[in-house]
Amino acid sequence: MKKCSLLSGIFLAMAVASYAQTQTATQPSAQSATTTPGATAGHGAHPPDEVKPPTKDDLLRGAYGPYRANNDLLFYHLDLRVDPVAKSIAGTNTVRFRMLADGKRIQLELTPQLNIDSIKLGEKTLQYTREERTVWIDFPETLRKGNVYEVAFAYSGKPVTQGRFGCFSFDKDKEGKPWVTTACEGEGPSVWWPNKDQWRDEPQDGMEIDVAVPNGLMDVSNGRFVSSKDLGDGYTQWKWLVHYPINNYDVALNIGEYQHFSGKHGATTLDFYALPEDLEKAKAQFAQVPEMLDAYEHYFGEYPFDKDGYKLIEVPYAGMEHQSAVAYGNHFENGYYGRDWTGVGISPKFDFIIIHESGHEWFGNSVTAADPSDMWIHEGWTTYLEVLYVEYRWGKADGLRYVNGLKAKVKNELPSISQHGINREPPQDQYFKGALMINTLRSVIGDDAKWFADIHDFYQRFKYQNIMTEDVVSWWNERTGMNLTPFFDEYLRHAALPILELHLDEAKHTMSYRWKADETGFAMPIQVGDPQHWTTVTPVTGEWKTMPWVGTGEEFKVATDLYYVAVKQE
The missing domain is CATH 2.60.40 (Immunoglobulin-like)
Structure with a gap:
């Protein structure tokens, strides 16, 4: 353990020094900041994106170190009991993985606020060491390259509500009944369940999610509904099976007195969940889903998670792109909470949360960044999908008006790509500047027929994969026969506009x-x-x-x- 702590200390010191040098090198000059349109629009209402020195936890979670790299995730089985009265959880995550190299240690994560009850390999209780969220799990014998193993990680405690959406929140509906939800993209899912809390490695065979909740409540999670079973002790267990690799932050619980209605869109099953008092409003507002699917399938191909279906679930926060279980909290209004999102008169025509969060099924959930630093692959592309949706529904002129309405949201203060290997969300320009860059690339290509073929094939090339910006740039260079590396670097790796x-x-x-x-x-x-x-x-x-x-x-x-x-x- 001393050797591990010493190595961690050396790594942390080196990472902090590297981070400081990188930030010094990438700060925009005062002159460049004053010459960029959009840099001051709305500036007083939105403070600059703040870059703080990384914490020890940021570095431990962000690095893809040897005890992550020595294994490949195959499957999670999360079996959990949720007590809304005590505001506590208890359960086990069984982690199946294949060793990529001989080793006696692996790295998982769980917040220190939750207890570890045991970690077992079969009947053998394993030793572990906790360091911030990191849990170093040690095995008495060497795990051999190529072999498959399972560890059962039992835990319990009271999750701490944190972050913009609470991450794990024990709320109540208007009738005072329990309404428990999760949304942990920024905070990390290890706030409420043990996992390999990083983006690069997803469980390639999917995941089983079993959630026991008090009778009268329903849990809606990712994947295909399998069954519900009265456990005879006042709880009902709801089983869900995810058939695809899944981002760890996409894994979701939605527990409440949900009312369910359904439909179909071609081969895709559509399932909708709303609280009783909102059922009729949901039936009216969620009718936008088929039109959304029409648009995105037109440009990119079939909905990527047909085995699991598409679900839209009412939640008490704005929304989140949970894979095959999209969270919705936009008050059943068009725009964003009723506001004209881009200020050009187009947003009131559609529900921003349905269109944006569902777009992540293609970019974010199917095509996934391998590191949070390259999150623009999720957000820049999905924001551009909003533009495509507008163009599909109302024409190219309105699409152009919509995308240009995003300019007022761009700050041009920091690069859209942050430093690799640190667990933190990049600046908000990844959304709006990312979409404007993609629209600019369309104009550089200069041929819409080619452009639409390009973006279709780009998505198809990388669906169900975890990629970095370098993969994106390499593909577009090869596809177009142009050297677009300076183009992407200028927009993504520097703050100021050209x-x-x-x-x-x-x-x-x-x-x-x-x-x-x-x-x-x-x-x-x-x-x-x-x-x-x-x-x-x-x-x-x-x-x-x-x-x-x-x-x-x-x-x-x-x-x-x-x-x-x-x-x-x-």
């Missing part, structure tokens, strides 16, 4: 142009000039090029609705 600098020479009737960008290789083509007859030019960073222009500077336009850039004309 600036198109213009200089009019009235005497020579020319307009000079160049990019001012953090990536020296940034050379994105862009449409400029007369909006009736756009000219596509390819500026480069730091080098002036010239084109004929007989008009005034004010008459020279840049297609900023198609590209997310700043423009500075001298």
Whole structure:
């Protein structure tokens, strides 16, 4: 144990030093921040994204160290009893895994606020050491590469409510009856159940979720409903089976006096759950689901979790993309809590939570980032799916209006990709700047028929996989035959927008142009000039090029609705 603690201390010191150097290198300059459109819009209402030094827990959970890398998850069986009166839980998670290398230790996580009752390999009780959330599990004999093992991790206690959505919350409905829900994307699911609390390795054969709750209540979890059984002691056990790999933070409990109604969309079963007083409102509002599925299947292909079906479940918080069990709390109103989300008059046409959180079934749940640093793969793409939904329903012009409405939400203060290997959520620009970048990429491709084929095939290439930004960039480089690495790096790894600098020479009737960008290789083509007859030019960073222009500077336009850039004309 001393050796482990010493190594952990050395690792932590090195990681903190590396983190400090990275943050120093990536801070935007004051000059670049003042030249970016959208940087100040709404700025007073939203404080800057704050970067705090990582905690020991951030580093232990974020690193994919040797005792995570030496095994591959195969299956979880979570068997849990929930007591809403005592606000306590007790159960066992049986973790099945295959060893990828010989070893005598593995790493799992469980919050220190919960008790470990035992950890067993068969009948053998195993030794363990706790360090923050990390649980180092030691085996008396070497586990051999290629062999499959199961450990039964029994635990109990009272989960601590925390984070924006509570993570594990014991609430009550309007009638005063228990309403227990989970939403742990940021805080991590190890707040309430023991698991390999990271993103890279998902249980490849899925998961069984058995939840015992007081009679009269229902649990709705991920996967396909299997059965319910009266246990004879005042509790009923609800069984669910997940047939696909699943993000650990997607695993969800939804316990309440739910009313159920259902439908079908092609081969996909649709199941809806609402509290009794909201049943009729849910039937009306949830009618948007088939239209949402039509749109996303049109662009990306079939709903990715047909074996489990699609569920939409009322919860007491805004919403969350729990795989095959999407959480909904938007008060049965269009927009976002009734507000015009992008301020351009389109959001009131649809329910933001249904459209956004369900979009994560494709990006976030099917295509998953392997590290939280690259979370834009979830959020940037899913925010762009909102744009596609609008375009599918109401046309390209409204799609463009919608995506450009996102500009006011971008801060351009920090890069959208944070440092790898640290458990923390990147800045909020990953949502809005991510979607605007993808819309810009569409304009760079410049051919909508090709674009729609590209995004379909991109999704199909990586569905059911955990990937990083490097995988995304490599695919698009190969697909387009273009070097898009500077493009992605400029938008994702730097804070400031690229600036198109213009200089009019009235005497020579020319307009000079160049990019001012953090990536020296940034050379994105862009449409400029007369909006009736756009000219596509390819500026480069730091080098002036010239084109004929007989008009005034004010008459020279840049297609900023198609590209997310700043423009500075001298």
